Amino acid sequence: MGEDAGRGALFREPAGNSARLGDDVAMSAPLGGGYTNEVWFARARRVIPGGVDSPVRSFSSVGGTPITIARGEGPYAYDIEGRRYIDLIQSYGAVILGHADPGVTEAIETAAAAGTTFGTPTPGETLLGEEVVARAPACEMVRFVSSGTEAAMSAVRLARAFTGRDRVIKFEGCYHGHSDGLLARAGSGAARSAPASANSSAGFALWTVDPPEQARPGASPRQVELTTSPEPEPAVPGSPGIPAGHITTTIVVPYNTVPGPEILDETVACVIVEPVAANMGLVPPGEGFLEGLRAACDAAGALLIFDEVITGFRLAYGGASELAGVRADLYCFGKVIGGGLPLAAFGGRQEVMSRLAPEGPVYQAGTLSGNPLATAAGRAVLDQLDRDAYRALSERVRGFCDELGAILDKAGVRASVARSETLCSVFFAAADTILPVRDFEGALGSAVTGIYARFFHLMLEQGIMLAPGPYEAIFVGMSHTEAVLEEVLSAAAWAAERLG
Ligand SMILES: Cc1ncc(COP(=O)(O)O)c(C=O)c1O
Numbered sequence: 001m002g003e004d005a006g007r008g009a010l011f012r013e014p015a016g017n018s019a020r021l022g023d024d025v026a027m028s029a030p031l032g033g034g035y036t037n038e039v040w041f042a043r044a045r046r047v048i049p050g051g052v053d054s055p056v057r058s059f060s061s062v063g064g065t066p067i068t069i070a071r072g073e074g075p076y077a078y079d080i081e082g083r084r085y086i087d088l089i090q091s092y093g094a095v096i097l098g099h100a101d102p103g104v105t106e107a108i109e110t111a112a113a114a115g116t117t118f119g120t121p122t123p124g125e126t127l128l129g130e131e132v133v134a135r136a137p138a139c140e141m142v143r144f145v146s147s148g149t150e151a152a153m154s155a156v157r158l159a160r161a162f163t164g165r166d167r168v169i170k171f172e173g174c175y176h177g178h179s180d181g182l183l184a185r186a187g188s189g190a191a192r193s194a195p196a197s198a199n200s201s202a203g204f205a206l207w208t209v210d211p212p213e214q215a216r217p218g219a220s221p222r223q224v225e226l227t228t229s230p231e232p233e234p235a236v237p238g239s240p241g242i243p244a245g246h247i248t249t250t251i252v253v254p255y256n257t258v259p260g261p262e263i264l265d266e267t268v269a270c271v272i273v274e275p276v277a278a279n280m281g282l283v284p285p286g287e288g289f290l291e292g293l294r295a296a297c298d299a300a301g302a303l304l305i306f307d308e309v310i311t312g313f314r315l316a317y318g319g320a321s322e323l324a325g326v327r328a329d330l331y332c333f334g335k336v337i338g339g340g341l342p343l344a345a346f347g348g349r350q351e352v353m354s355r356l357a358p359e360g361p362v363y364q365a366g367t368l369s370g371n372p373l374a375t376a377a378g379r380a381v382l383d384q385l386d387r388d389a390y391r392a393l394s395e396r397v398r399g400f401c402d403e404l405g406a407i408l409d410k411a412g413v414r415a416s417v418a419r420s421e422t423l424c425s426v427f428f429a430a431a432d433t434i435l436p437v438r439d440f441e442g443a444l445g446s447a448v449t450g451i452y453a454r455f456f457h458l459m460l461e462q463g464i465m466l467a468p469g470p471y472e473a474i475f476v477g478m479s480h481t482e483a484v485l486e487e488v489l490s491a492a493a494w495a496a497e498r499l500g
Pocket of ligand 1: 175307
C-alpha cells in the first residue's frame with residue numbers, strides 16, 4: 001500500500017450543511033453550522049461533568065478535545081464539523097454490524113411504532129433469551145437488564161446467595177462495570193485512577209503460568225506455584241465514595257493466574273473474570289488459565305462467572321466460553337446483544353438462575369429491563385451473525401493484525417499486536433517492556449510509555465478513530481471491509497513513520 005494512499009479521501013465530505021446545530025437538529029448530518037468540536041464540547045461541559053457521560057470517552061488519557069459524533073453509517077462516523085472517520089471504537093463493541101445497519105434500524109423502527117415500554121412481559125425478551133441460551137454453552141436461563149454493570153453486580157449477588165458465601169475474586173485489569181464491590185484494580189476508563197501499587201499479588205498464594213520473562217507467542221505456559229500467604233490483602237476501592245467496607249470481600253489477583261487453595265477456599269462465593277480480557281488492551285488467557293479456574297472453583301465449591309459483556313457474541317458465535325471449551329456457572333452479556341441499545345443480561349445454570357425473584361428469594365429488578373426496542377435490535381443483529389460470519393471476520397482481523405504488526409516492525413516501533421479471533425489491540429513498548437502483554441502490570445507498562453497517545457492523534461489526524469485510551473480493544477466489525485482496513489493500515493504506516 002502507498003504510504004499516503006487514501007488519506008485525502010477521508011475528509012472529502014465538507015461541513016456544508018447550513019442548519020444550526022443544536023436542539024432538535026443535532027442528529028441530522030453531515031453537520032456544520034459553524035460548530036466546532038471545541039465549541040460544542042465547551043457547551044457540553046457546562047451541563048455534563050467533564051462533558052462526557054462515561055469517562056472513557058474523554059480525551060484525558062491522550063490529550064486534546066473529544067470529537068462529538070453526530071451520525072454514523074457502516075464503518076464511518078461523522079463529527080459535528082462534518083468530518084468523516086473510520087470508526088474502530090464501534091461503541092466499545094456494542095456495534096458489530098456497523099452503524100445504522102438497515103436491518104437493525106428497521107427492527108427498532110418497527111418495535112418503536114408498537115410502543116417503547118410496557119412494564120409487562122413482551123415477546124421479544126423470550127425470543128432473544130432463546131437465542132442467547134442456544135448460543136452460550138451451559139447458559140440455560142437468562143435475565144435481561146439494561147447495562148453490563150447491572151449484569152455483573154447481579155450475577156455476583158446471585159452467586160453469593162447460591163453459595164451462602166461472601167468473598168469474590170476478581171482479576172487486575174478486568175472491568176466489570178462500576179458497582180462498588182467490583183471497582184478495584186479495574187481496567188478501561190477506571191485504570192487511570194487505579195492506585196498503581198494497590199493489590200499486587202505479593203504475598204498471595206497463586207498458581208500462575210510461566211513468569212512473563214519466558215512468555216512468548218505460541219509458548220505453552222505451565223502452571224507453577226508462587227509464594228503463599230493465608231491472608232490476601234483486602235481490595236482497595238477504585239473510586240472515592242466506595243466505603244472500604246463495601247469491598248472487604250473483594251480479592252484482586254493478577255490476570256492469567258489461578259488462585260491457589262489458600263485464596264480460593266470455601267469462603268469464596270465466586271470468581272469473576274473476563275475470559276478474554278478486553279479492558280486492559282486485549283489480553284488473551286494463557287493456556288490452561290480458564291481450565292485452571294474451572295477446576296479451582298469446582299474444588300472450592302465456588303461459582304465461576306464469565307463476564308462476556310464484550311466477548312459475548314462478539315469474539316465468536318458462542319462467545320469466549322465456547323471458544324475456550326470451558327463452561328461457566330454464570331455469564332454476563334451486554335453490548336452486542338442489545339444491538340447498540342441499552343441492554344445486557346446475566347444467565348447460567350437453571351439451578352442457580354431459579355434462585356432469582358420471583359422464582360426464588362434473590363431480589364433483582366429493572367423498569368426498562370428487556371426493553372422491546374433493545375430486544376428487537378439485539379435479535380436483528382444476532383440474526384445476521386451465523387458461524388460463517390464470525391469465521392470471515394476472524395480471518396479479516398487476523399490479516400489486519402499481521403499487516404499492522406509488520407508495519408510497526410518495519411518502522412522500528414517496538415509494539416505487539418494482540419489478537420483473539422475478532423478482537424485485537426496494540427501495545428506499544430518501552431525498551432524494558434515485556435511483550436506480549438499478559439497481565440495488568442504489562443498493560444500499565446505499555447500505557448506509561450505515552451506512545452499510544454501519539455499514535456492515537458496521528459491516526460485521528462488522518463480520519464481514523466481509535467479509542468482515546470490505551471486500555472481499549474480495536475473493534476473491527478462486519479462493516480470494515482478489506483478496502484476500509486487498507487485505509488486504516490495506510491494511515492498506520494504514515495503514523496508509524498512519525499512515531500520513531
Ligand atoms: C467486561 C465488561 N463488563 C462489564 C461492563 C460494564 O458494562 P456497562 O458499561 O454496560 O455498564 C463492561 C463495559 O465496558 C465490560 O467491558
